[in-house]
Amino acid sequence: MPVSQKRQLNRSAELQRRAENLLPGGVDSPVRAFRAVGGSPPFAVRGEGAYLWDADGNRYLDYFGSWGPMILGHAFPPVVEAIQHAAANSASFGASTPSEGDLAELVIDAYPSIEKLRFVSSGTEATMSAIRLARASTKRDYIIKFEGCYHGHSDGLLVKAGSGVATFGIPGSAGVPDEIAHFTLALPFNDIFAVEAAFAEHRGQIACVILEPIVGNMGCVPPVDSYLQALRDITQREQALLIFDEVMTGFRVAYGGAQELYGVQPDMTTLGKIIGGGLPCGAFGARSEIMDMLAPLGPVYQAGTLSGNPLAMAAGIATVSHLKEHRNEVYARLEALSAAVADGVAAEAARIGLSLTTNRVGAMFTWFFAANSVIDFESAVTSDTATFARFHQAMLDQGIWLPPSQYEAAFMSTAHTMDDVAHTISAAKDALQGLAE
Numbered sequence: 001m002p003v004s005q006k007r008q009l010n011r012s013a014e015l016q017r018r019a020e021n022l023l024p025g026g027v028d029s030p031v032r033a034f035r036a037v038g039g040s041p042p043f044a045v046r047g048e049g050a051y052l053w054d055a056d057g058n059r060y061l062d063y064f065g066s067w068g069p070m071i072l073g074h075a076f077p078p079v080v081e082a083i084q085h086a087a088a089n090s091a092s093f094g095a096s097t098p099s100e101g102d103l104a105e106l107v108i109d110a111y112p113s114i115e116k117l118r119f120v121s122s123g124t125e126a127t128m129s130a131i132r133l134a135r136a137s138t139k140r141d142y143i144i145k146f147e148g149c150y151h152g153h154s155d156g157l158l159v160k161a162g163s164g165v166a167t168f169g170i171p172g173s174a175g176v177p178d179e180i181a182h183f184t185l186a187l188p189f190n191d192i193f194a195v196e197a198a199f200a201e202h203r204g205q206i207a208c209v210i211l212e213p214i215v216g217n218m219g220c221v222p223p224v225d226s227y228l229q230a231l232r233d234i235t236q237r238e239q240a241l242l243i244f245d246e247v248m249t250g251f252r253v254a255y256g257g258a259q260e261l262y263g264v265q266p267d268m269t270t271l272g273k274i275i276g277g278g279l280p281c282g283a284f285g286a287r288s289e290i291m292d293m294l295a296p297l298g299p300v301y302q303a304g305t306l307s308g309n310p311l312a313m314a315a316g317i318a319t320v321s322h323l324k325e326h327r328n329e330v331y332a333r334l335e336a337l338s339a340a341v342a343d344g345v346a347a348e349a350a351r352i353g354l355s356l357t358t359n360r361v362g363a364m365f366t367w368f369f370a371a372n373s374v375i376d377f378e379s380a381v382t383s384d385t386a387t388f389a390r391f392h393q394a395m396l397d398q399g400i401w402l403p404p405s406q407y408e409a410a411f412m413s414t415a416h417t418m419d420d421v422a423h424t425i426s427a428a429k430d431a432l433q434g435l436a437e
């Protein structure tokens with residue numbers, strides 16, 4: 001497509017002014033406001049495949065995919081049809097539906113660590129409920145999380161969190177009582193000695209260790225060699241539960257998520273994003289003995305008016321079935337496209353002499369404007385966020401929409417093509433050149 005070098009954003013700017021009077025910051029989720037990168041956020045009105053259109057008619061190549069769910073691209077016809085068909089039979093029943101079992105079977109088949117699961121309406125609900133269940137099943141109160149990991153916005157999980165919390169430099173959210181934050185031990189990611197030390201200090205008191213097995217929410221940060229296995233060994237020894245928050249990585253880095261990729265089985269898994277095919281959906285699952293502690297079988301309460309919503313189930317089934325059926329081609333294609341774009345842009349930066357550290361696992365990656373390797377939150381925040389902001393703006397001006405924060409992962413979909421990759425590398429070359437001048 002002809003790139004929109006001189007984007008007009010009149011309509012988006014008008015919509016933003018209206019939104020700011022109606023919604024705090026004009027948004028329903030903070031990073032959307034573009035505060036970290038500046039400029040007026042384009043208002044999205046349509047998506048098709050790898051592309052998005054804004055309210056002024058500008059077209060963008062999409063590298064954030066609704067923050068992960070759109071692995072098959074926007075308005076993928078089987079997903080659209082499934083939603084339409086389900087909607088024609090009613091948007092919601094508040095009663096059990098066959099579709100919940102259909103999606104549960106698909107997920108359980110893909111994740112051998114899960115024997116039973118429960119659907120919820122967001123990743124936040126999934127992790128919040130998983131923690132409650134972990135505390136109930138171990139009869140312990142402390143939890144371990146890692147600095148820069150984001151598990152949604154429930155109180156105890158906002159301590160030293162990633163994503164928007166990192167983007168806006170909020171150490172812990174206002175409104176979370178100290179008494180709740182006290183039970184969250186936030187440790188550096190990829191540092192197994194810190195985990196050993198925390199268990200030594202709180203022996204018999206730690207219910208679970210929750211992590212993004214590949215972090216996406218401080219930018220993409222993979223686990224170092226044998227880190228996940230070491231966490232598995234320690235939690236087993238200490239009789240604490242290991243929770244992989246695969247809301248982002250589930251069905252993305254491999255059909256069976258990070259647990260399949262690294263061959264480490266957690267006790268509990270949380271999912272979201274892709275399993276809802278773009279509709280609000282999350283899930284948490286584990287062995288039956290843990291899951292059966294949930295009401296109505298057990299004493300742990302958890303519920304939801306729209307949980308297992310038939311439209312979300314239909315979109316999830318259409319998405320996951322497609323991934324299952326075309327599993328080999330899908331993940332090989334995502335790997336090839338993502339390697340080409342991530343390495344191609346990294347090579348342009350190297351040619352120009354700019355410090356860029358590229359982290360990638362499959363179709364999730366981040367270009368950190370940092371000189372050294374990024375392995376944890378401390379190294380992630382050495383990134384030059386002002387330079388990232390200029391890069392982001394320059395890419396957007398050329399019709400390429402990256403996630404609007406240095407501390408987020410970019411995503412590709414099966415709808416992207418090698419032509420899109422070539423276009424992105426050429427745009428990045430210009431953008432990086434502009435930064436160097």
Ligand code: PLP
Binds near residue numbers: 245
């Ligand atoms: N866990 C992870 C790893 C996430 O990336 C996110 C959201 O980005 C969440 C949990 C929260 O999910 P949601 O935004 O659906 O509440």
